[in-house]
Amino acid sequence: MKHYTVxxxxxxxxxxxxxxxxxxxxxxxxxxxxxxxxxxxxxxARETLAVVDPLDRSVxxxxxxxxxxxxxxxxxxxxxxxxxxxVGDREVVAFAMWWARFEPKAALExxxxxxxxxxxxxxxxxxxxxxxxxxxxxxxxxxxxxxFHHDAALDAVIAGWHESGKPGLVExxxxxxxxxxxxxxxxxxxxxxxxxxxxxxxxxxxxxxxEPAFREAMTMRVASAATEQGDAAAIAAWVAPxxxxxxxxxxxxPRRIGTRWILRDPEAALAWLASLPAGIDxxxxxxxSYRDWMRYAPGAALVWIQHAELERWSEPAFSIYxxxxxxxxxxxxxxxxxxxxxxxxxxxxxxxIARAWVAKDPEAATAWLAKADIPADVRSRVSPPLRGxx
Numbered sequence: 001m002k003h004y005t006v007x008x009x010x011x012x013x014x015x016x017x018x019x020x021x022x023x024x025x026x027x028x029x030x031x032x033x034x035x036x037x038x039x040x041x042x043x044x045a046r047e048t049l050a051v052v053d054p055l056d057r058s059v060x061x062x063x064x065x066x067x068x069x070x071x072x073x074x075x076x077x078x079x080x081x082x083x084x085x086x087v088g089d090r091e092v093v094a095f096a097m098w099w100a101r102f103e104p105k106a107a108l109e110x111x112x113x114x115x116x117x118x119x120x121x122x123x124x125x126x127x128x129x130x131x132x133x134x135x136x137x138x139x140x141x142x143x144x145x146x147x148f149h150h151d152a153a154l155d156a157v158i159a160g161w162h163e164s165g166k167p168g169l170v171e172x173x174x175x176x177x178x179x180x181x182x183x184x185x186x187x188x189x190x191x192x193x194x195x196x197x198x199x200x201x202x203x204x205x206x207x208x209x210x211e212p213a214f215r216e217a218m219t220m221r222v223a224s225a226a227t228e229q230g231d232a233a234a235i236a237a238w239v240a241p242x243x244x245x246x247x248x249x250x251x252x253x254p255r256r257i258g259t260r261w262i263l264r265d266p267e268a269a270l271a272w273l274a275s276l277p278a279g280i281d282x283x284x285x286x287x288x289s290y291r292d293w294m295r296y297a298p299g300a301a302l303v304w305i306q307h308a309e310l311e312r313w314s315e316p317a318f319s320i321y322x323x324x325x326x327x328x329x330x331x332x333x334x335x336x337x338x339x340x341x342x343x344x345x346x347x348x349x350x351x352x353i354a355r356a357w358v359a360k361d362p363e364a365a366t367a368w369l370a371k372a373d374i375p376a377d378v379r380s381r382v383s384p385p386l387r388g389x390x
Contacts (some may be wrong), residue, residue: 004142007304025192027337033065035067035069036064036068036069036070036072038065038069038071038075041068041072041075042075042076042078042079042336044064045064045075045076045079045080046079046082047084047347048060048064048085048219049061049079049080049083049084049085050089056226057091058090058091059093061094061095061231062094062318063317064076065094065095065098068098069365070102070103071269073099073103076115077095077099077110080092080114080116081114081116082304082362085116086116087115087116087117087118087119087120088116088120089116092116092117092119092121092122092174093119093121093122093125094125095124096111096117096122096126097126097128097129098124098194100125100127100129100130101129102128104126104130104133104138105141107126108123108126108130108141108145109326111123111126111145120148120149120151120152121152123145123149123152123153123156124152124153124155124156125156126156127142127152127153127156127157127160128156128157128159128160129140129160130157130158130160131156131157131158131159131161132160132161132162132163132164133168135157135160135161135164135166136168136172137166138157138160138161139157139161139172139310142154154184154185154188155188155191158185158188158189158192160350162189162193162196163196169189170189170209170219173185173186173189173214174211174214177352183217184349185212186217186218186221187221187224187225189218189221190202190218190221190224190225191221191225191228191229193205193222193225194225194226194229194230195225195229198230199226199229199234199235200224200234201224202225202226203238205222205223206218206219206222220252220253220256223235223238223239223253223256223257224257224260227256227257227260227261228260228264230303232257232260232261232264232265232268232269233268233272234273236255236261239251239253239257240276241337243276243277243281243282244277244279244280244281245277245278245279245281245282246277246278246279246280246281248279248280248281249280250279250280250281250284251281252281252313253281253283253285253286253291254273254276254278254281254282254284254285254286254289255285255288256270257269257272257285258272258273258285258286258288258289259285259288259289259292261289262289262290262292262293263292263293263296263297263321266293266297266300266301266304266358269289270286270289270304270314270317270319273285273286273289273313274311274313274314274334276313278312278313282313283315283316284316284340284383286313286314286316286317287316287317287319287320289317290305290316290317290320290321291320294320294321294324302321305317305318305321308378310336310340312338312341312342313340315342315345316345318336318340319337319340319345319349321336322334322336322337322349322353323349323352323353326353326356326357330353330354330356330357330360330361330365331368333353334350334353334354334357334368334372334387337349337350337353338350338373347374347375347377347378350374350378350382351357351378351381354368354369354372354378354382355382358382369382369383
């Protein structure tokens, strides 16, 4: 789960789920239902935001906001501006959610003028609450926030729309004219569905979609989200019949499942990839999964491949390793590639590594090329730079 989602959940709990805690923290004789006197709002806000213990401060702040009416906005906003709070602190997030309940546009405008509110956490909080009230209007305002906040706003609107129970979210996602944006919305909707329904019910939900292209796109995205959030092995088994073989057009499921599973349980992910039918689909999944593993956990990925057997299914992973190795030792990288049984992959990598070697060390590369047992077409693609031709 993304960091800003965690903060939004925390802030939501503070505002909506602390009835008992709030009553415990309020002054004697008061309950969460007691309205906050406007003349005391500024004083209580300052006192609350000065509390040192972060949990105690958050609980007290939530209790104060639950009692505050819209007329308390100016003193509460001033208290935020004067408090020792940083960008995106949970009290700022909670205040933004409270404000968005009755004036979301003004709350959003505030994020451009108050530096503490210039955070994706705060922007997302406002959009999430706004989507409970008027999801379509909230959706239409995403483009009005800075581009670097678009993802946070989009995530929040989809989450708020879905949890509000208001109709039209799926239909709205299907109707978006921009294909790239529709895909982004679909990805975020899939994450929300898996979070709310669980993997098994989310996969059953797919059967309710009537439009084939949208159902196919959402199937891929639900599988991705379920792999990240739930039982990866169960999802892998569910998509396995969809994996293609040989030269058939790749389904994309090995890549989608593998790149997410390998970061959680690399041994299980690789065992699943190895079990798939040989073909472009499996090769793509192995290569991209290992590439991601190398990117996010290079130490573990290197240990695995240095002890793994070079087999036909694992050659795409070894191709990533060979290119990494060749940066420091191109000769060893080329020797590893020469052992590949996949002729197309072997020739492609030989060309890439050898040409980089030529650019870096022409003399050594020329000596290797003179003795190398490589196809004529590969040699011709590597040799021209050695002769200075253009």
